Amino acid sequence: MANKLHEFKDTAALAEGLADAVASVLNVAIAERGSASIAVSGGSTPKQFFKALSARELDWSKVTVTLVDERFVPADNARSNHLLVEENLLQGEAAKARFLPLYRKTATIGEAARLASTDIAAVAVPLDVVILGMGNDGHTASFFPGGDRLAEALSLQTPRGVITMEAEGAGEPRLTLTFSSLQDAHFLVLHIEGQAKKDTLEKALAGGEESEMPVRAVLNRAKTPVDIYWAP
Numbered sequence: 001m002a003n004k005l006h007e008f009k010d011t012a013a014l015a016e017g018l019a020d021a022v023a024s025v026l027n028v029a030i031a032e033r034g035s036a037s038i039a040v041s042g043g044s045t046p047k048q049f050f051k052a053l054s055a056r057e058l059d060w061s062k063v064t065v066t067l068v069d070e071r072f073v074p075a076d077n078a079r080s081n082h083l084l085v086e087e088n089l090l091q092g093e094a095a096k097a098r099f100l101p102l103y104r105k106t107a108t109i110g111e112a113a114r115l116a117s118t119d120i121a122a123v124a125v126p127l128d129v130v131i132l133g134m135g136n137d138g139h140t141a142s143f144f145p146g147g148d149r150l151a152e153a154l155s156l157q158t159p160r161g162v163i164t165m166e167a168e169g170a171g172e173p174r175l176t177l178t179f180s181s182l183q184d185a186h187f188l189v190l191h192i193e194g195q196a197k198k199d200t201l202e203k204a205l206a207g208g209e210e211s212e213m214p215v216r217a218v219l220n221r222a223k224t225p226v227d228i229y230w231a232p
């Protein structure tokens with residue numbers, strides 16, 4: 001798999017460089033189709049990038065923003081990825097974007113997944129941009145080692161959509177896009193920062209089971225070569 005590593009001198013330079021690259025892909029999609037889509041990850045890494053992207057000149061009213069995964073908590077909960085995106089990306093001009101949440105106030109997480117899958121199905125396939133993070137356990141999205149539906153989530157036989165995931169390392173029950181939903185994005189990015197994550201990436205690339213480090217599924221068999229963005 002011809003993944004490409006983009007190294008930056010620091011996280012600020014990475015945020016600006018990735019925002020430029022993403023804005024360019026979204027602008028091309030808008031010019032070609034009249035619409036664009038981006039699925040982003042949560043966690044602590046993407047905040048600077050979100051702020052940089054929020055300031056980019058593009059017709060945000062034509063962009064659908066959604067999440068790669070979400071903790072099963074409402075948007076007013078500090079653990080919510082929706083809240084993170086609301087506060088850091090959907091600001092200024094970018095507030096005009098259409099946001100497609102994964103969390104729904106439903107009696108069960110399974111019902112939320114079904115509703116989110118229906119909404120995601122209406123977004124043009126493939127997604128234009130997918131921004132993945134990675135934990136030092138080798139998870140990406142909510143594809144956690146030991147996840148109760150990990151094999152299903154990583155299988156290309158599983159239809160595009162949103163499924164639930166529970167795992168020891170995940171905290172709350174999760175909602176996650178399936179591998180089939182994200183692996184053919186026009187621009188597929190793994191955004192990681194710091195030496196520990198670089199070491200984790202090297203371990204993932206050195207071979208081994210996907211069940212041990214699920215990010216390997218993306219690195220080894222995504223249809224789209226992965227653009228890896230890293231800064232110390």
Ligand SMILES: O=C(O)[C@H](O)[C@@H](O)[C@H](O)[C@H](O)COP(=O)(O)O
Binds near residue numbers: 045081141142
């Ligand atoms: O909901 C989440 O937590 C993310 O989607 C998750 O996959 C994240 O990208 C990694 O856990 C890295 O998180 P950090 O950026 O905080 O290291």
